[in-house]
Amino acid sequence: MVTVTTNEVMQGLRDSEFILHYQPKASLISNRIVGAEALARWQRPDGVLLPPGAFIPVAERSGLINRLTLQLLPKLMDDLAAKGISSDMCVSFNVTAPDLEDDVLTEQILASAAQGSLPAGSLELEITETQAMQAGHRMVRNVDALAEAGIGLAMDDYGVGYSSIDTLSQWPFTSIKLDQGIVGRMLNSTKNATIVRSSIRLGHELGLHVVAEGVETSEQHDFLVEAGCEIAQGYLVSHPLPLAEFDVFRHNIGKC
Ligand code: C2E
Ligand code: CA
Ligand code: CA
Ligand code: CA
Numbered sequence: 020m021v022t023v024t025t026n027e028v029m030q031g032l033r034d035s036e037f038i039l040h041y042q043p044k045a046s047l048i049s050n051r052i053v054g055a056e057a058l059a060r061w062q063r064p065d066g067v068l069l070p071p072g073a074f075i076p077v078a079e080r081s082g083l084i085n086r087l088t089l090q091l092l093p094k095l096m097d098d099l100a101a102k103g104i105s106s107d108m109c110v111s112f113n114v115t116a117p118d119l120e121d122d123v124l125t126e127q128i129l130a131s132a133a134q135g136s137l138p139a140g141s142l143e144l145e146i147t148e149t150q151a152m153q154a155g156h157r158m159v160r161n162v163d164a165l166a167e168a169g170i171g172l173a174m175d176d177y178g179v180g181y182s183s184i185d186t187l188s189q190w191p192f193t194s195i196k197l198d199q200g201i202v203g204r205m206l207n208s209t210k211n212a213t214i215v216r217s218s219i220r221l222g223h224e225l226g227l228h229v230v231a232e233g234v235e236t237s238e239q240h241d242f243l244v245e246a247g248c249e250i251a252q253g254y255l256v257s258h259p260l261p262l263a264e265f266d267v268f269r270h271n272i273g274k275c
Contacts, residue, residue, distance in 0.1 A: 025081040031074070032090060037090055038062050039059060052108070116146070116151070128165060146173070176198040178198045192225075194228035220247070234252065234254075
C-alpha cells in the first residue's frame with residue numbers, strides 16, 4: 020500500500036485532486052440498481068489513482084478529513100446533477116465523527132441537499148459504529164438535524180463493532196450495512212449464517228433497510244435472498260466505477 024504524507028494530502032486538497040467513484044447497489048428483490056455508494060479516490064497528476072486506504076487515515080490523523088469531506092461533497096452533488104442520478108436512486112456518502120461534530124460541515128450537507136435536485140430520501144450518510152461511539156454533543160444534535168431533513172443514516176461495517184445494538188437504539192439510523200467480513204464468512208459455518216440471518220431480521224424489525232456489503236459469489240447472493248436481505252453491494256454486482264461508467268452500467272441493468 021502506497022503511503023502519503025500530510026503535506027501531500029494538503030497539496031492534493033489545494034489542487035482539488037480528490038474524486039468519487041460509485042459502487043452500484045442492487046436490489047435482491049428486483050435485481051435492479053437502486054443506488055450507489057460514493058467512494059473517494061485520489062487522482063494524482065501522474066495518472067495514478069490512489070484508493071482511500073492510502074489517504075483517509077492520513078487525513079483523519081492530521082485533522083484534514085473535514086477539508087476532504089468538504090471538497091468531496093460538492094463533487095457528489097455535481098455528479099448527481101450531471102447524470103440525473105438523484106431522482107431514482109439512493110446514493111450514500113461516507114462521513115466521519117469529526118465531520119458531524121463540525122456545524123459548518125453539517126450546514127453544508129443540509130444546504131447541498133436542499134439546493135440540489137435531491138428528493139428527500141435519496142442521500143444517505145454512512146458512518147461506522149466506531150465513529151458513532153466517538154460522538155460528542157454537537158454530533159448528536161447535528162445527526163438529529165440531518166435526520167429531520169430526510170437525509171438517511173447508515174451504520175457502516177455492522178457486525179465488527181462491540182455494541183452495535185446499543186448504538187442502533189440511540190441513533191436515527193435508516194439502514195445497516197452488513198460488514199464484508201461477516202458476509203464473507205457466513206457460508207463457512209452455521210453459526211456465522213445464523214448471525215447474518217438474525218442481523219437481517221433485527222434490522223427489519225427495527226424498520227431499517229439492510230444492505231449486504233462485499234457480496235462476491237452467487238452462493239452468497241442466493242443465501243442473502245433466502246435470508247430476506249434487500250440490497251447487495253459487492254464485486255458480484257460491480258466494482259466501484261468512475262461516474263461515466265456507473266451511468267452506463269445503471270442504464271444497462273435497468274432502474275427501480
Ligand atoms: P467502506 O465504507 O466499508 O467501503 C467498502 C469498501 O469495500 C470499498 O473499498 C469497496 O471498494 C470495497 N468492496 C466493495 N465490494 C467488495 C467486494 O465484493 N469484496 C471486497 N473485498 N471489497 C469490496 P475502498 O473504496 O477502498 O474504500 C475503503 C474504505 O475507505 C471505505 O470502506 C471507507 O471506510 C473509506 N472511504 C472511502 N471513501 C471515503 C470517503 O469519501 N470519506 C471517508 N471518510 N471515508 C471513505
Ligand atoms: Ca461505507
Ligand atoms: Ca462498509
Ligand atoms: Ca469498512
